[in-house]
Amino acid sequence: MINKKKKRFALSGWLVLSACITLLYAGCKKDSGYYGYQNQRKEFDGTTYDFLKSEHQYDSFLLAIDRLKLTDTLRNGLYTVFAPTDASFKQAIENMNTLRTIQGRAHMYINTVPYEQLDSLVCRYIIRDTFSSRVMTLQDGLGLTAIKYSYPMHGKFKRTDAEGHVEGGPGVITFSDTKGVIYTNRWSKATTVAIDVVTKTGLVNVLEKDHMFGFDEFIPRMNPTVSSPWNDFPLYIPGIIGMEQFNRGGNKVAYLDFSLNNQGGQYRPADQVDITTAGEGGLKVGWTETGEWLDYTVEVTETGEYDMTLRYGSGGDDGRIHLEMNGRPVIGSAILMPGTGGYDSFRDITTTVQLTAGRHVLKVYYDFANFDLRFLKFVRKNAPMPIPGVITLEDYDPGGEGVGYHDNNTRNEGNKYRQSEGVDIDFAKNEGGGYQIGWTGTGEWMNYTVNVKQTGTYNTFILVGSEGVNGRFHLEFDGVDVTGPLKVPNTGGYHKRQSIATSVYLTKGTHVMRFFIDHDGFDVKSVTFRPLN
Structure with missing residues (x-):
């Protein structure tokens, strides 16, 4: 297990170790003055998990x-x-905590690091299906897929040199994190010291103890000096910023x-x-103290x-409160907040701010x-909704029934926003904040005047929630169906959202987008358009 004693390793030592990894050769035998290596497959009578446990070094x-x-x-x-x-983890944890000490942060270990960071690290070491070293002998090696997220990895087998004989030594696999790019000089690589251990549920290859990949990104992610989007x-502006969606990076950074x-x-x-739950549903940031702050990376369209x-x-x-953009106060953002009757009794307060694209x-x-x-909710003042960007669906066009929207009854069943109109709007009751359209009815629709900034293809993401599988909808631009029917x-749950992805080709200029409900049975929050390139 990891030694949790606080040790100070100089950062230079970490860099030196990463540059001076020593290959450990195993499985060689002396024969007439040179090494004649045979890659003998070791077999273990048990599962891969049981093998790792039995070795007492994992x-x-x-x-x-x-x-x-x-x-x-x-x-x-x-x-x-x-x-x-264990040596790889020990070295990484110790160096991570050295940096955290310098930054005045609490130490973290395997059982306390953020789940998503540990997930990103560990899942790269587990490859779908079984691949022996012999299938990695191609000139360009073999592309591999990590257990989650279809993350691309790579394996390449070669023989090392021994006693002057080229490729006369033991076989090793160079295992690489491709980082999603085709340029091998950007890959992060690790080398094996034992390969092709056969278990009843797969194969195991052992990595050198001082290898860097995986951990090379893990350490700066856990000790950032610059914050990054959650x-x-x-987050697009115009749009909604849930206060709990502040940047990654930790205290004093994000x-x-x-x-x-x-x-x-x-x-x-x-x-x-x-962060705790709000009485009206969703999340809120509480226990606030004067002088605290939160950072959000935004894209003003x-x-x-x-x-x-x-x-x-x-x-x-x-x-x-007031807002700052890149360290400068946002004119008009200073807000004096009257009491609402309690920390769980909410109200809206609105001001006008001037923002710069970018x-x-x-x-x-x-x-x-x-x-x-x-x-926080930002709405463009007296202008169409821009694309690329996020279309908050509660902000349909004015004009009422038959103009800005069509709803099958006159009641706003949610009654949380635009209460005098028939579209049924409730609070979004999970992360992200804002509102969502509920109580959908077959044949209902909402119109949105939009301004497409550039002609091209846009990746399109629609946030929906449902307890069934019958819901369907499509998007129209100027009366033309651009998506075809999309199944929900x-x-x-209606407040457990999932993103439906598609792509659309749009032309530059002002258009009317219609969200059309082909079959009821779902709630929907927003439509986000991102340029394909």
């Missing part, structure tokens, strides 16, 4: 596997495992929080920002004026904290 790897709930996978499925030893992509832990513990438990609405709850008057880091700064925060899967 305990850290197994601890991570158990935490990720992959134990049964390695006991029952057919996989090729490139096994990192969901990989910047946020400043004075508490020692997440006091709410309902979301992102490894971060110190205090157009320069201009925006109506900015903050949803919050407060037990007293005089709460104050990618920015948006900071929400607590000037005087006596509030809980739900979400059972996501496990």
Whole structure:
């Protein structure tokens, strides 16, 4: 298991180790002055998981596997495992915590690092299906697929040299993280010291103890100096920013929080920002303190004026916040927040801000904290919704029944937004904040005036939730169906959303997009358009 004592290793030592890995050769025998190597396959009478456990040098790897709930996978499925030893984990954890000490952060270990970071690290070492070294002898090696996310890896077998004989030594596999690029000089590589261990459920190859790949990105991800978007992509403006969707990077980098832990513990438990559930559904940031702040990477699609609405709850008057964009105050963003009657009694307050197109880091700064925060909503002022961008579906065109929308009854069943109109709008009751369209009826539709910035193909993502499999919808532009019928899967609940992906070709200019419900049975939140390139 990992030695959890706090040790200080100089960063230079870590870099030197990464540059000076020593290959360990095994399985060779002396014969008449040179090594004649035979790659004999070792067999183990048990599962891959049992083999790793029996060797007593993969305990850290197994601890991570158990935490990720992959134990049964390695006991029952057919996989090729490139096994990192305890030494790799020990070195990585020690150097990670050296940096965290310098940065004034608490130490972390396998059982406490964020789940998604551990998942990204470990899953690269487990390959779908079984591949022996002999199938990796092609000149360009063999492309491999990691157990999750169809992540591309690569294996290449070769014989090493021995006593002057080219390729007369033991066989090794160079196992590479391709990082999704075709240029091999950008790959991160590791070398094996033992290969083709046969188990009843697959194959095991043992990696050198000082190998870097996997851990080379893990350490800076756990000790960042620059924050990055929570969901990989910047948050579009106009659009919704759920306050719990602040950047990755940790305390003093992506946020400043004075508490020692997440006091709410309902979301992102490894971060110190205090997140809990809101009484009206969804999440909120609470236990706020004056001087704290949160960062969000955003993509402002157009320069201009925006109506900015903050949803919050407060037990007293005089709460104050302001926004900064790339370190500069956003004009008009300073808000004085009247009391709402309690931290779980929410209201909206709206102001007008001027924003500049482009990618920015948006900071929400607590000037005087006596509030809980739900979400920020940005709506373009007196202008069509831009594409690329996110179309928040509750913001359909004005004009009423038969013009901006068609609904099968006159009641707003959710009654949370645009309450005098027939479209049924409720709060989105999970992460991300904002609203969603519910109580959908067959034949209903909503119109949106949009401005397509450039002609081209756009990857399109529609956030839906459903408890059944009958829901269907399509998108129209100027009366033309651009998607065909899209089927809504059972996501496990109307507020458990899943993204349906498609692509559409759009021409530059102003258009009317219609969201048309072909068959009821689902809720829908938004449509996001991202350029294909």
